[in-house]
Amino acid sequence: MKTEWPIPAWFDERVRDPETGSALEQRADGYHRSDGRRYAIRDGIPSLVFPETLGGQDGDWNRFYDAFAPFYNLMQVVLSPFMLGETAASAHRKVAANLPLAPGSRLLEVSPGPGTFHRFLRERLGPQGVLVSLDLSFQMLQQCRKRGDPAAVLVHGNGQHLPFKDGAFDALFHFGGVNLFNDPNRALAEFVRVVRPGGIVSWGDEGFSPDYPDGRMKRMLTRMNPGYLKPRPPVPAGLRDVVTEAVYGGTGYLVVGRKC
Numbered sequence: 001m002k003t004e005w006p007i008p009a010w011f012d013e014r015v016r017d018p019e020t021g022s023a024l025e026q027r028a029d030g031y032h033r034s035d036g037r038r039y040a041i042r043d044g045i046p047s048l049v050f051p052e053t054l055g056g057q058d059g060d061w062n063r064f065y066d067a068f069a070p071f072y073n074l075m076q077v078v079l080s081p082f083m084l085g086e087t088a089a090s091a092h093r094k095v096a097a098n099l100p101l102a103p104g105s106r107l108l109e110v111s112p113g114p115g116t117f118h119r120f121l122r123e124r125l126g127p128q129g130v131l132v133s134l135d136l137s138f139q140m141l142q143q144c145r146k147r148g149d150p151a152a153v154l155v156h157g158n159g160q161h162l163p164f165k166d167g168a169f170d171a172l173f174h175f176g177g178v179n180l181f182n183d184p185n186r187a188l189a190e191f192v193r194v195v196r197p198g199g200i201v202s203w204g205d206e207g208f209s210p211d212y213p214d215g216r217m218k219r220m221l222t223r224m225n226p227g228y229l230k231p232r233p234p235v236p237a238g239l240r241d242v243v244t245e246a247v248y249g250g251t252g253y254l255v256v257g258r259k260c
């Protein structure tokens with residue numbers, strides 16, 4: 001199928017069925033499974049998930065983010081100075097600066113939203129780097145296409161069932177979905193699986209650092225989003241040199257490790 005956003009050949013070499021782990025055959029109308037089912041390509045975006053099968057919180061959040069996608073970026077720009085004490089761009093650049101990404105790396109970003117980190121990830125990866133961004137919300141991916149890195153390959157999928165072979169990427173970055181996933185432990189295990197040995201695995205979300213002051217701001221943020229108080233999932237097996245940093249003025253955390 002001819003699209004304005006062609007899917008590169010290396011992508012097809014790395015993709016696999018997110019449900020069974022089996023090989024997929026790419027044809028003009030999508031990615032075919034051996035049982036006859038097909039994952040479609042919509043607007044040049046491989047849709048490697050069947051959204052109608054999502055259960056629990058995944059289905060609810062997917063509907064929420066599809067509806068909220070056109071407003072998400074504006075909300076961040078308006079609220080960041082107040083909630084984080086700095087502009088959204090400054091906060092996002094600092095997070096990306098914490099990632100030990102080598103220029104030219106092949107990076108999978110899970111849950112890009114509207115492309116929040118794209119500009120800063122591209123700065124780190126350089127023009128030769130490869131950025132693949134996978135989100136469960138198709139509407140968020142449409143926003144990514146409008147506002148994000150024009151060279152990014154966008155994928156519709158579920159972070160807990162990644163449609164990629166083991167070791168397919170040099171690095172993985174995720175921010176903002178850990179508190180939402182039905183099964184965060186499964187997502188983190190998937191993050192480790194798709195990175196090559198020696199590669200970088202990094203994730204984070206909202207969550208107060210221990211020295212964040214108790215007070216009005218903390219109470220207000222928690223009322224707006226109870227996710228701030230969610231227990232963090234344990235670091236998955238298979239990582240070494242793991243470091244956790246406070247980000248977003250102590251209202252968020254970022255974990256960075258290297259795959260064994």
Ligand SMILES: C[S@@+](CC[C@H](N)C(=O)[O-])C[C@H]1O[C@@H](n2cnc3c(N)ncnc32)[C@H](O)[C@@H]1O
Pocket residue numbers: 058061062065110111112113114116134135136137140157158159160174175176177180181
């Ligand atoms: C709070 S937003 C974070 C967006 C962006 N990373 C940021 O920090 O601004 C959460 C994102 O996670 C996505 N998401 C939720 N559940 C997901 C899942 N199971 N797999 C992949 N993405 C998911 C949502 O669609 C949304 O884009």
